[in-house]
Amino acid sequence: MNKKTIVEYDIMEVCLLAGKIMLQSGAETYRVEDTMMRIAASYGIKQSHSYVTPTGIIFSIETDEPTKTKLIRISERTTDLKKVTMVNSISRRISVGELTVDEAYQQLKEIESSNLTFPFSIQVAAAAIASGCFLIMFEGEWHDFIAAIISGGLGFLSLIYFHQLVPIKFFAEFLASFVIGMLSFVFVYMGVGNELDKIIIGSVMPLVPGLLITNAVRDLMAGHLVSGLSKGAEAFLTAFAIGSGIAIVFTFL
Incomplete structure (x- = not known):
């Protein structure tokens, strides 16, 4: 596996993590798909596809090599619009080039593990x-x-x-x-x-x-x-x- 392929898989992990947090937090399906594809495009992925249902996310990217596809399951869903807003904020920062792939992934992991609900x-x-x-x-x-x-x-x-x-x-x-x-x-x-x-x-x-x-x-x-x-x-x-x-x-x- 070459370095380019590793970076592409890292980008997919960022997209999937962002989509997972949004879907678990009560975001609309079309918003989740749009955010994932925007993040991929911001990191140079020219063609990406996402298919989101309330219980799962399928995401694929098309490159010069064979198409890469990943699937994640969603088992728990709640309402936490604060997390949806935070993921959208990270997506916008990625679009303007403020975050690298690793930085974006770390910030998304922090959002995923945080408990932002009221007492x-x-x-x-x-x-x-x-x-x-x-x-x-x-x-x-x-x-x-x-x-x-x-x-x-x-x-x-x-x-x-x-x-x-x-x-x-x-x-x-x-x-x-x-x-x-x-x-x-x-x-x-x-x-x-x-x-x-x-x-x-x-x-x-x-x-x-x-x-x-x-x-x-x-x-x-x-x-x-x-x-x-x-x-x-x-x-x-x-x-x-x-x-x-x-x-x-x-x-x-």
């Missing part, structure tokens, strides 16, 4: 406050505000706990919505809340896959039918799990 307590507090605000937005009463805050906060806490306990995404969302339904019913039964439906609607909003639905529509509009349909199916199953948890509560109560 656990802040996430739960934000979900709780958002639940109360959604209650008011859906024309609920201020009397139900505290009930929605508690139900939403504990529901989001349940989501994180159940996901760590059993790493099955839809199972955790089903149980979290069930907890929200039970808490909302208890608050109404005790007289702390009045409108059961408004409390439930406000409390489940932090669980709704809004970014996933948005990305599914944007991918479909960009012509990425496989990714758009798969993300849409994931969003549908998530919404179905949330609705099923609430339906169980109404069925038995």
Whole structure:
């Protein structure tokens, strides 16, 4: 393997790592493909191809030698738009020639290993406050505000706990919505809340896959039918799990 071939494989590793971070952090499929090809072009690769799905990335470059292709699997996906922004920033610096291949790879590895999410307590507090605000937005009463805050906060806490306990995404969302339904019913039964439906609607909003639905529509509009349909199916199953948890509560109560 000559020196030129080694450099080409290094460029592929940079492109794949950038795409992996973006896809795992909630970026749209077309944005991931565009970023990978721009990075390759900036390092002198005249022709590159990328095929991205929610569960994998295939990337190839065409040179004077036989085409080189690599595949990586994506098993975990979350929402971390800060990492997406940081990768885009590195991509722009590569485009203007500020970073070598090794420097770009090291910075991407640092981004991959970093934990940029807010502390656990802040996430739960934000979900709780958002639940109360959604209650008011859906024309609920201020009397139900505290009930929605508690139900939403504990529901989001349940989501994180159940996901760590059993790493099955839809199972955790089903149980979290069930907890929200039970808490909302208890608050109404005790007289702390009045409108059961408004409390439930406000409390489940932090669980709704809004970014996933948005990305599914944007991918479909960009012509990425496989990714758009798969993300849409994931969003549908998530919404179905949330609705099923609430339906169980109404069925038995």
